[in-house]
Amino acid sequence: MGKKYWRFFVAGFLIALSIAAALFLVELVFRFYLSHFSLETNRRIKSLQKAVSRSRDAKVRFEPHPYLSYFPSDIQLTDDGCIICKDEFSFTPPPDVFRIACLGGSTTMRSYPTHLAQALQPCFPGVNIEVMDWGCSGWTIVESLINYNIRGRLFHPDLVILHHGINDLAPRFRNSFRFDYSHYRKSARNFHIPKIFYCLNPSKFMVWLLLRMNLHAADLDRLTVQPWEKEMGWPGGIIPEKTDITFKEAVHALGALCKGEGTSLLLAGMIYNVTGRLNADNAQIIDAHNAILKEYAARNHGAYVHAQDYFRLHKKYFVDEAHLVYWGDRIKANLYANAIARIMDASPRIWVTDDRKSSDDLVGKSDEDAPDEREMAIHWDQTPEGTAETHIYVTVDGIEEKFLGHTSNGEHTCLSWRPGCDYIHKEFRDGPQFGRRYSFAAWFVHPDVIMPLVTHEPVTFLSSP
Numbered sequence: 001m002g003k004k005y006w007r008f009f010v011a012g013f014l015i016a017l018s019i020a021a022a023l024f025l026v027e028l029v030f031r032f033y034l035s036h037f038s039l040e041t042n043r044r045i046k047s048l049q050k051a052v053s054r055s056r057d058a059k060v061r062f063e064p065h066p067y068l069s070y071f072p073s074d075i076q077l078t079d080d081g082c083i084i085c086k087d088e089f090s091f092t093p094p095p096d097v098f099r100i101a102c103l104g105g106s107t108t109m110r111s112y113p114t115h116l117a118q119a120l121q122p123c124f125p126g127v128n129i130e131v132m133d134w135g136c137s138g139w140t141i142v143e144s145l146i147n148y149n150i151r152g153r154l155f156h157p158d159l160v161i162l163h164h165g166i167n168d169l170a171p172r173f174r175n176s177f178r179f180d181y182s183h184y185r186k187s188a189r190n191f192h193i194p195k196i197f198y199c200l201n202p203s204k205f206m207v208w209l210l211l212r213m214n215l216h217a218a219d220l221d222r223l224t225v226q227p228w229e230k231e232m233g234w235p236g237g238i239i240p241e242k243t244d245i246t247f248k249e250a251v252h253a254l255g256a257l258c259k260g261e262g263t264s265l266l267l268a269g270m271i272y273n274v275t276g277r278l279n280a281d282n283a284q285i286i287d288a289h290n291a292i293l294k295e296y297a298a299r300n301h302g303a304y305v306h307a308q309d310y311f312r313l314h315k316k317y318f319v320d321e322a323h324l325v326y327w328g329d330r331i332k333a334n335l336y337a338n339a340i341a342r343i344m345d346a347s348p349r350i351w352v353t354d355d356r357k358s359s360d361d362l363v364g365k366s367d368e369d370a371p372d373e374r375e376m377a378i379h380w381d382q383t384p385e386g387t388a389e390t391h392i393y394v395t396v397d398g399i400e401e402k403f404l405g406h407t408s409n410g411e412h413t414c415l416s417w418r419p420g421c422d423y424i425h426k427e428f429r430d431g432p433q434f435g436r437r438y439s440f441a442a443w444f445v446h447p448d449v450i451m452p453l454v455t456h457e458p459v460t461f462l463s464s465p
Contacts, residue, residue, distance in 0.1 A: 023205075030205045040277055040320035045207050051218035052201040055193040062136075062191055062220070067150065068143050069224050070188040072109065072136050081155070084133055085110060089155055099130045100340070101152045103144040103254075104163035107270070107322055108135025115333035122349060122381045123341040132157065138220050140167045141250040142181050153257060159340060160258055162251070165270030165289035166322050169282055170225070172243040174232045179246050188224045193217045239285065247289055251296050259300070264343050267293040267304045268336060271311045271322065278321040305339040305456045307332060309439070313401045335456045338363075350380045350442055350453040356416050364457035367432075374431040375418040376461070380442045380453050383410050390415070391443045394428070396436055398458065404428055404440070432461045 034042035051061050062070045076083040081090040093099045098120075102113045113133040120129050134152050136143065141164040148160070171177065171184040178184075197217055200206040210216040234240070251267070258265040269290035272278050278286075290306065297304035310331070311317060317328030324332065334349060341348040342363070351361040354369065356377045367376060378392055387410030394404040405415055405424040417424060419431035432438065437458040444452075 023203075027203055027205050030208070034204060041208065042204075043320050043323065045204050045211070048207055048211065048216055048218045049201055049204075052193055052197050055191075055218070060191045060193075062188070064188045064191070066187075067146055068139075069185050070136075070138075070191075070220075071147070077151075082151070087130075089130065089132055091154055091156070093130065093156060094128070096126075097128045097130050098124055098159075098344075099132065099155065099157045100159045100161065101132045101134055101148065101155065101157035102161045102163070103148055103152070104135040104161075105139045105144075105167045106135070106137035107166070107324075108163050109133065109137050110135070111324065112329040112332040112336065115330050116336060119330075119333040119337035119349070120340060123337060123346040124344075135163075138167060138224060140164070140171060140181060140185075141247055142185075145250045145254055148254065149257065153261065153263075156261075157263055159264040159266060159343065160254070161266045161268055161336060162254060162293070163268040163270065164247075165286050165293075166272065168247050168289060169285055171246070172239050172285065173234070174228075175234045176232055177243050179249075181246060184226055186224060186226050191218075191223065237281065239281075241288075244288065244292065248292050251292055255296060255300060255302065265302055266336065266339055266343060267297050267302060268339075269293055269304065269306045269308055271308045271324075271332075273315060273318040273321050274312045275315050275318070277318075282321075303339060303343045305335060307335050307456065309395075309398050309458075310335065310441075310454055310456075313395065331452065331454065334452070335454050338454070339456050347381060350378070350440065350455055352438075352440065352455065352459050353377045353379065356414060362459045363455050364459075366460040366462050368462045369432075371434075374434075374461075375416065376432050376438070376459065377414055377416045378440050378442070379414045381413070383413060384444055384446055386410070387444045387446050389445050391445060393441045393443065393452075395439045395441075395458070398437065398439075401441065402427065406445075410444075434461055436461050 034045070060073055063073045065071045074085045081088065083089070100116065102108050102116070110133060113131045113135065116131045117129040132152065132155060134144070134147055144162070144164060171181045174183055176183040194217055200210070207216065211219060214222055216222065255265055270286050272283055272286055290308070294304045294306070296302065311328070317324050317331065319325055338348045338350060348361065348363070352363050353360055354362060354367050354377070355375045358377070362376075369375065380390070383390055389410055390407045390412065392404045392406065392415045393401050395401045403425050404417065405421065405428070407415060408423065417428070417432060420429060437460050439455045439458040441452040441454045
């Protein structure tokens, strides 16, 4: 009997070992596949793993809300204001504070707003800058509008940044469309995660499997979005244009709120990865949302920043279809800082004049020179300590970014571009060309990695009459 049980034990052990080895091999192969061929899925799995880890430490990322379905748990309301990610804000900002409210989804939440104050500091010397990050993963423009109306506007921001356009795709995909998005959103009741998920959490394959079966307890879509059925899509996959009513009216409503309260508004177009991770139909709708933002800004003398022109040239800054790596968010903060500086009549981070001596900023305008006096000067606010030299890159007609030239040392804060300059790359030594549109980026050659400063609107170079 002893030998018989021993044989069963050995056989069972070998079977268990074989299963464990097979699962380990599957896990390794799956991780390799994610890291090389499915970065978007990898990002989502990592997000779910972090959510489960936070839940174990009693740090659930989201909480239910009666009017918003859910909201970030690191936003705490207090008697005299609120706390956002450990930063305290009072209802009435002090006199020397420039306060900004950032509205958006996951491309806003704890991303570029964390760098915005630093990017703006050179534009507003001696001013305390407060950035309120009201972004929340998964939120559409509807949630952001409600949140701003019942909470954000109570803090009297000097400027609001609206950065939306991708989360509003999903509600428009459904033929059960309702203009209040009630066909899409549902109230979240519980973000509690059962203990079994802690055991499965280290395995990306198991997390993916639970996600595919719509069983993962931390999946935000499962908790806050109405179930999707195949027959719910529009016939032929063509989304009627009339379904843009919600996005359009939300932009107008936010604009009216800001205008009525004397708050400046910056409409920031959604950016997306052009490498194929976002299908053409989705990209077309995002472009349509961006067009709504741009049109509203034009009709109401507002400000619109189209960062897509820059990021489509730098695909390396994307994690997936729309989210950016750390340095990508730094660039986005610099782009927005430049736009904010122009709105508030402050000093921009980088600007262009028709020559070294001029102070007239040409960004977003045109430069008219005589054929034998073609010159542009690119200025920037400062160079970081330890900079050896500054490299200037130029984008011509929004097509491709190329090296333009460099300064002789790290102390210079201007580069003059005119015909025949030795420090200008040979491709551009003929000087600016008439009829072309130019935008510029300044990179600092430094022992550490330094982000570029980027103009957000091009300069059109024209021949003088």
